Amino acid sequence: MLDFARIMLRQQVLADFGEFALRSQDLDKILAEACRLVGDALGTGRSKILEIQHKERSLLVRAGVGWDPGIVGQLRMPMEEHSSETFAIEAGEPVVTQDISKEERFDVPPFMKEAGVVALVNVPILLPGGRAYGLLQVDDLKVRDFGEDETQFLRTYAAILGPVIDRLLMARTLYSSEERFRLTVEAALDYAIFLSDPQDRITDWLPGAQAVFGWTAEEAVGQPSAIIFTPEDRERRQDQWEIETACQEGVAPNVRWHVRKDGSRVFIEGSTRALRDPDGTLRGFLKIGQDVTERRRSEEQLRENAARLEVLVAELQHRSRNLLGVITSVAYKTLGEEGPAAGFLARLQALSRAQGLLSEFGSDTAEVGALVRAELEAHTEISPPKVALSGPRVLLTVRQVQNFSLAIHELATNAVKYGALRDGTGQLSVTWTVSQDETSQRRLFLDWTESGVDVQPGKVIRRGYGRQLIERALSYALHAKTEFVLGEDGVLCRIQLPLE
Amino acid sequence: MSEATGLLVGRRILLVEDEFMIADTMEEWLRRASAEVIGPVPSVKQALELIEGEAEALDGAVLDVNLGRGETAYPIADRLNELGVPYLFATGDVRIIDRPTHQGRPRLNKPISRAQLLRAVESLLASRLPPAR
Known part of the structure; x- marks a missing residue:
């Protein structure tokens, strides 16, 4: 009956512990309770749980009863090859020492001898999957043989402890990663x-x-x-x-x-x-x-400003073109179109054409080819070999366009009156290229070449304002160089214009 | 010449204007009034070079404010202030707010007629007439 009562008591301990472990979320409390219950059940009043510290290769006294507070939660012992603990963990089953003075398989740690421990049993605690968590250790101060029923009870006890510990360790890991997640998101x-x-x-x-x-x-x-x-x-x-x-x-x-x-x-x-x-x-x-409200507001403001600017520029271009049209009408009505008025009206029209091309090209640039073509088309049909144009696409800025157009206008007018465009015999070629000088300044080189012209001294080159426009207007603020010469069979003009 | 009132005769007037057509025309108007035109030049750099290179003092200056590509004539005005040379602004931009140091200077809004230009330059010179020769 005694044995039966003991078995019943131990069953009771296992059941109580199982219930307690299910309710609690606190690993330290569960381990302390486990030590208390097992110390009571085996009547020693002394037991502890040792946890493997993998990094340090040591064992921490994680929980215990019957031991000084200075030991529980504090003491770490190295996992030495010849220690009783390492021996038990490697054995994977309970290892009983009846009397440590007669123990020959391993050494017992000094602090246990000092505490008067004489007999002990080490039971490995394994986590699901077989990984060792540590040891359940029950000590006695007198020589004692832990019987088969006791070691079996301890094995069962350790088998319950394993999953309980595993669950709480996992919960703790989860909790800390959840906590990290929450802190991150809240910050x-x-x-x-x-x-x-x-x-x-x-x-x-x-x-x-x-x-x-x-x-x-x-x-x-x-x-x-x-x-x-x-x-x-x-x-x-x-x-x-x-x-x-x-x-x-x-x-x-x-x-x-x-x-x-x-x-x-x-x-x-x-x-x-x-x-x-x-x-x-x-x-x-x-x-x-x-x-992103701030950024969005500035972007919308920028877009609105750009749109308003576009409207304004279009309106200005419209007004400039209209104004030139009005000036042309007033001049025509005031001066007629004979004599000096003819030259004036022609120049106004050249300015209007340049202005028109400027608005056509979007905002503030116009293309060299288009400017030359527009000027020549006002006088003649452009078709080789009589009139040939060639050159790459080059954009001139609003500052350059006006004077460039006027210079081309004067060259064209000159050619119509005295040169290659006067009758059917002459030829005109306008070619241009872009190249960089040693200071990386891009320059436009434009060659106006008339040929097949019957050169009569004094009758090929205009004097006065027209020539001044060709030679000075471009150089004044645009730093262009213009060479204007009379060749053997016509006018040759080279314009060199730094591009912006 | 008939348009010369005498006030401008032989006066040395600096002309700064970046648009060739306008510079050319204003130069002609001043010359016909028998003034001596220094320039015209289209940029601050060229204007300052002219000012430093002149052996004789200038009698006055006509400055276009906006010289293109963001350049303004104010550095020239500063130098003329130092030299005590009177000047006027000729500008096409009515919104330009002159800086304090240049406020109070006469200003002509483009387009400018010959009569306006000559009258303005004359009164500029009259403000500091030299002793009678």
Whole structure:
């Protein structure tokens, strides 16, 4: 009966411990309770749990009863090859020492001898999968033979301890990674982050969302996500579109103006992601967005300014062209079109053409080929061999265009009156290239070459204002060089113009 | 010449203007009034070189404010202030707000007629007439 009572007691201990371990989440408390119960059950009042510290290759007295506070939670002993503990862990089963003075298999740690320990049993605690967690150690101050029933009881006890310890260790790891995750997310105040359920009702509203949108978690949770959409977007069912897209594609962009609690607007760049169980069931939505209102406002301002500027430039170009048209009309009505008025009107028209090309090319540049072509087409048909043009695409700035056009106009007028374009016999070639000088300054080289002209002294080159326009207008502010000479059978003019 | 009132005769006037056509015309108007035109030049650099290179003092200056590519005539005005040479601004940009040191200088808004230019330069010179010769 005695044996039966003892067995019943030990069964009771195992059952009590199992229950306690299920209820508790505190590993230290569970281990302390385990030591107390096993010390009682075996009648020694002394037991401890040693935990392997893998990094340090040592054993920590993690819990214990019957031991000084200076030892429990403090003492670490090296895992030496010849220690009783290492021996038991390697054996993988309970190792009994009846009398440590007669023990020959291993050494017993000095602190245990000092405490008067005479007999002990070491039971390895294994985690699921077989990895050793440590040892359950029961000590006695007198010579004792731990019987078969006792070692079996301790094996069972250790077999329960293993999974219990494993569960709590895992929970602790999970808790700390969850805690890290929570701290990270809560610190991300520049990002509005929240979760919603499958009906898109807000379930989790993180501090970043409060910082960006103004509602507290209490106010936001339970509301539909659409509360942050503008009335216009709700009208256009953008909130619906977003979650439908997230459901279909996995993720939907969320880049739009949103409303804050106080009614002001905030521009968010972010996305809405559908969250699903492994089996595909929709669990809800994760919404993450960054407040980029400042940037957005400056961009919109810039766009508005650019658009306004474009309108203004177009209006100015329109007015300049009109003004030149008005001047031409006034001149015609005032002066007629004979004599000096003819030259004046022709120059006004050259200016108008240049102005027209400037507005055609967008804003403030015009192309050399187009300028030359427009000027010559006002006088003649451009077709080789009589008139040939060739050169790359070169853009001139608004500063250059006016004087360049006037110079070309004077050359063309000269050619019509005295040179290659006067009758059917002469030829005109206009060619241009761009090259860089030693200071990396790009220059336009344009050659105006007339040939087949019956050169009569004094009748080939105009004097006065026209020539001045060719030779001085370009050089004055544009640093161009113009060489204007009379060759054997016509005018040769080379214009060298630094490009901007 | 008939348009010469005498006030401009032999006066040395610096002309700074980046647009050739306008510079050419203003130069002609001043010359016909028998003034001696220094320049015209289209840039700050060339204007300052001219000012330093002149042995004789200038009697006055006509400055276009906007010289293109963001350049303004203010550095020239500063130098003329130091030298005590009177000047006027001729500008096509009515929005330009002259800096404090140049405020109070006469200003002509383009387009400028010959009569306006000559009258303005005459009154500029009259403000510091030299002793009668």
